[in-house]
Amino acid sequence: MTDRSTGLARTAGRVLLGLALTGAGVTHLTVARQEFRAQVPDFVPLDPDTTVLASGVVEVALGSALVLARSRRTTVGWIAAAFFVAVFPGNLAQWVHHRDGFGLDTDAKRFARLFFQPVLVAVALWSTGA
Template sequence: MHLRPAAVPTSVPRTAGRLAFAAFLAVAGVAHLVSAGSFRAQIPPWLPAPELVIALSGVLELALAAALALAPRRYRPAVGWVVAGFLVAVFPGNISQFVTGTDGFGLDTDRARGIRLLFQPLLVALVLWCTGAWAARTSDAPPRP
């Protein structure tokens, strides 16, 4: 069986969004590596080896940033799904910061931490849109009867 690459929609706004997201991840990745202590607030208390988790997430963010910026067009939907999965995987850390009331990154009130939680699904939607991941998924779906 031969799989054809999915049609990957692209446009100036999608490209700008993808590259902006790549820059955001690159900055976050570097920050994880040079200022690891600042990220301690997002590590749930039940997670072992918080410093290792912070370092590994920083390296992963740098790799995802490179993939978003450099992946050939036909691979962008797959990259989008991986980045979306990463954002879902780190969401428990944001929830933990809210539930435990831990200050970090200027998030020093429950309101600020709560507002941050609302942005995570928007980030997932943005990365799925700007990489064409959602459109490629739905365009390959079998027709409805």
């Protein structure tokens, strides 16, 4: 890839990730609150709904920053990657406790989903040059 095409690919990845995060955050706050509660690990000291709402606000902020914050792009990439690492225990809890949500209604589906979190971390870092 040329430098220009690499730059375009990174921009596309960053914008798509930002839009996906923003969309997920909006669903945390609205139509999918119940489904997201299935991912809140038992060890989280907050009420599951409070956790879902707080993570939704963070996702909207991170998604918006990925799309809009040009001068802080690398910092936002590191923060987004850290966020994906921080929410991984929720994905793990959903698998370990056999909790259905988002069509993940078998242990095999819940287990397969675990492998997508490192991909999100990698895209956050790569697309922002972090």
